[in-house]
Amino acid sequence: MRISVIGCGYLGAVHAASMVELGHEVVGVDVDEKRVAALCAARAPFYEPGFEDLLQRALATGRLGFSTDVADAAGAQVHFLCVGTPQKHGEYAADLRYVDAAVESLLAVLQPGEVVAGKSTVPVGTAARLADLVGGKVPGALVAWNPEFLREGFAVQDTLHPDRLVYGLPAGPDGGTAERLLDEVYAPIVARGTPKVATDYATAEMVKTAANSFLATKISFINAMAELCEATGADVKQLADAIGHDDRIGRRFLNAGLGFGGGCLPKDIRAFMARAGELGADQALTFLREVDNINMRRRIRMVELAREVLDGSLLGKRVAVLGAAFKPDSDDIRDSPALNVAAQLQLQGAVVRVTDPAAVDNGRREWPHLDFAATPEEAAERANAVLVLTEWRQYRELDPVAFGEVVASRRVLDGRNALDREAWTAAGWTYRALGRRAG
Ligand SMILES: NC(=O)c1ccc[n+]([C@@H]2O[C@H](COP(=O)([O-])OP(=O)(O)OC[C@H]3O[C@@H](n4cnc5c(N)ncnc54)[C@H](O)[C@@H]3O)[C@@H](O)[C@H]2O)c1
Secondary structure, eight states, X not given: OEEEEEOOSHHHHHHHHHHHHTTOEEEEEOSOHHHHHHHHTTOOSSOOTTHHHHXXXXXXXXXXXXXXXXXXXXXXXXXXXXXXXXXXXXXXXXXXXXXHHHHHHHTTTOOTTOEEEEOSOOOTTHHHHHHHHHHHHSTTOEEEEOOOOOOTTSHHHHHHSOSOEEEEEOSTHHHHXXXXXXXXXXHHHHHTTOOEEEEEHHHHHHHHHHHHHHHHHHHHHHXXXXXXXXXXXXXXXXXXXXXXXXXXXXXXXOOOSSOOOSSSHHHHHHHHHHHHHHTTOXXXXXXXXXXXXXXXXXXXXXXXXXXXXXXXXXXXXEEEEEOOSSSXXXXXXXXXXXXXXXXXXXXXXXXXXXXXXXXXXXHHHHOTTSEEESSHXXXXXXXXXXXXXXXXXXXXXXXXXXXXXXXXXXXXXXXTSOSOHXXXXXXXXXXXXXXXXXO
């Protein structure tokens, strides 16, 4: 099939190359010229494990192209919308200007029988609104919503082997037409027996925001328990292990620490609350405000813990921050808890050096007032404390004995409960973590 992908960021670029892997002919369209140039040159414009290999393989087939001109999307049977839906400035609601602009531009090339398939995360009601617009301008062209669940760091695997497919379809026979086209796009995935939920627009849109709200709630739940553990002297890691043995609860997403960030969870729960308010159902989601609050409190607590460990004052203290990306295996620094903490420490007088295996360039660009180093050793040279704020494997596997040689004092704050506490304390480090007793 001929497919277009509008918006080639973390989601769209991986989706475009993956669709080639499934056997299709794909054009990726983006308004960012530098991004398109990099993709055309087979260079990944962001760090995502396995993506550059996939991109090179896909380009070598001759069935993948990238363009800044939406006219090149002409003739595609399915147009995937993968543009960003960030939080609006000064409001909780999602900013839909990129989605609207992308659909507007597509109208010039869209033909009857073609499907615009939204993958961006949007407020419930968006697909119905766009379907009216598209149907009014190009009768016979259809809109479907096909939310995406990929995780950065596992984007290639998640796109080629999703755990479910969700289609939000128009009512009536058009629904069957759109479903058949999407089934054809995902034929190898459907053939494997991947669970599929074919439903209406509103349910499909809500599946995505509900899933992210649940995950955010689970993280904030264990972080609230961490606050109580700190107040009582209990250990949140053992608590999580113990409750996680219950199948109904499960151990995943119960890692207490610095909380969630990134380009999805924070803005998605806020947009969900804003949309609930517009629909007169805000009470249903007031708990998400608390989820957000608990999450943001973790960042403040981390700064407090650093001050405590540094004998009550941050002034002039040298602090190494290991991690800038919002999660490991990504260079994405959108709403990164690690950088948020690093900036607060610096504003309060600490001398901060940040390092990250993949996100230093992005960090330098977006946070020019912070000092960055290429390696943990460089960042930690003569440091009074080391904070591990993103749980990269490289940091989990640091040798606490050798690493202890570069610092001025062996104090480590494990912001992700990711280090081997016994090994670090045995090497003479003072170990502190959120929700755990001093080690
Ligand atoms: N990143 C993820 O892990 C992930 C996972 C699931 C869903 N999502 C959702 O997918 C959407 C995209 O997220 P992302 O992380 O890829 O964002 P991103 O910012 O990395 O990418 C968006 C891209 O769209 C391009 N763009 C903007 N307006 C355009 C237009 N009119 N025409 C063509 N291109 C345009 C931008 O230049 C950018 O390259 C969001 O709604 C997000 O919530 C993201």
